[in-house]
Amino acid sequence: MKPNYLKISVLLLGALYIVGMLYFLYGCSANYHFTKFINKGGKIDTISKVVTVEKTIKVNGKDSIIFVEIPLKCPDVQIPPTRTEIRYKYKLKRDSIETVRYVTKWKTKLVKIEKKAEKVSVWNWFFGGIALGIWIAVFVAYLIKRK
Numbered sequence: 217m218k219p220n221y222l223k224i225s226v227l228l229l230g231a232l233y234i235v236g237m238l239y240f241l242y243g244c245s246a247n248y249h250f251t252k253f254i255n256k257g258g259k260i261d262t263i264s265k266v267v268t269v270e271k272t273i274k275v276n277g278k279d280s281i282i283f284v285e286i287p288l289k290c291p292d293v294q295i296p297p298t299r300t301e302i303r304y305k306y307k308l309k310r311d312s313i314e315t316v317r318y319v320t321k322w323k324t325k326l327v328k329i330e331k332k333a334e335k336v337s338v339w340n341w342f343f344g345g346i347a348l349g350i351w352i353a354v355f356v357a358y359l360i361k362r363k
């Protein structure tokens with residue numbers, strides 16, 4: 217007897233389809249995703265909000281509308297930052313630290329240059345004072361010789 221490959225392939229594809237549908241139906245539930253959200257750092261804060269609701273009531277055969285304020289606790293979801301947001305935040309922090317390091321490096325170089333300039337001016341004053349003293353001594357000696 218010769219095997220009918222068409223029937224076998226239809227049977228296998230049907231079984232594969234049924235297994236796929238069962239996997240889809242049995243897959244992860246909302247509770248799984250909620251616990252995963254909580255484990256990754258998500259928080260749900262309940263904030264009470266006031267909602268006004270209209271009610272129609274018949275009084276003495278007439279319809280009257282009453283506005284009722286009902287406090288509701290609405291969850292306010294705080295979504296944890298994604299991986300790219302965290303990387304961007306760290307990149308900004310790293311870049312700011314590098315710029316501060318770069319600026320301080322140049323500020324220290326400028327301070328060193330200013331200190332060198334101060335030292336040069338001190339030496340200039342020192343040698344200028346010596347030269348002035350020698351000049352005054354020579355002038356005084358000249359005046360003394362002249363008399």
